[in-house]
Amino acid sequence: MHISELVPENDENGSPRAFFAGTTGSGKTTLMMKMIFWILENENPLILIFDTDGMWDYQDYSSMKWKRGVPVRITKMSQIVDKHTGFFIYCCDYPATRDPMVGMLMEWAFNHGYITLIVDEVGDFGNGITVIDILGNIIKKGRKKRIRVFIGYQRSQGIPVIVVTESSYFFIFELRSEKDRERLADRVHPDFFTKMEDYDFMAKTPYMRDPVVIRGGKKRYGDRKPGAIGVRSDSNDK
Numbered sequence: 001m002h003i004s005e006l007v008p009e010n011d012e013n014g015s016p017r018a019f020f021a022g023t024t025g026s027g028k029t030t031l032m033m034k035m036i037f038w039i040l041e042n043e044n045p046l047i048l049i050f051d052t053d054g055m056w057d058y059q060d061y062s063s064m065k066w067k068r069g070v071p072v073r074i075t076k077m078s079q080i081v082d083k084h085t086g087f088f089i090y091c092c093d094y095p096a097t098r099d100p101m102v103g104m105l106m107e108w109a110f111n112h113g114y115i116t117l118i119v120d121e122v123g124d125f126g127n128g129i130t131v132i133d134i135l136g137n138i139i140k141k142g143r144k145k146r147i148r149v150f151i152g153y154q155r156s157q158g159i160p161v162i163v164v165t166e167s168s169y170f171f172i173f174e175l176r177s178e179k180d181r182e183r184l185a186d187r188v189h190p191d192f193f194t195k196m197e198d199y200d201f202m203a204k205t206p207y208m209r210d211p212v213v214i215r216g217g218k219k220r221y222g223d224r225k226p227g228a229i230g231v232r233s234d235s236n237d238k
Contacts (some may be wrong), residue, residue: 003038003233004202007122008169016141017166020152022173027226029055031171034233046115049089052124057091071130106134113145118154123158132160139166170204199226
């Protein structure tokens, strides 16, 4: 499958919400990165990533095909406030709810619109009211403002319920808890979890009648690798 078949895109209903779930190392951040790189290559976007665990900050972007260079790591609002295109990463303090820049950036994103917002490991935001309320407001009311939202976490529990109810794209990797799978049962039928093996992931988009299981690959010596790695993303192989 080519990455272009999975990337959440704007439609007549506004900008989509996508939920990526799976245990550490299962491949969800890899898939998110592939989607972000595809968007950068094929659109002229404004992208803001809230990095709560350093996964995005420590990536080597030197080989990225995006012609405008590596992402800007934000340390102050003036770096992004007047931008309409670009690729930005903000490394949050932990918990992010105690980091005043998180709230300021989210409010700015909601007022600005026309942005792709990524919150990886949303559960690390903590339980502070202000940031979670702003994020919920973006998820619920930001569609018409063209705010595309990607949310990632290790589980489907322990996150605002609005993430699940408002998402129309689901990319589900390994979930070890039955309760995590049950929470997604209304959006992704639980029978599909029995079809998944280690490093597989399940994709469900508004354009699919049923979820699709993307198989993990094989490394040279037979070890399986995340299915996200095998999703094609080069521009000549669509």
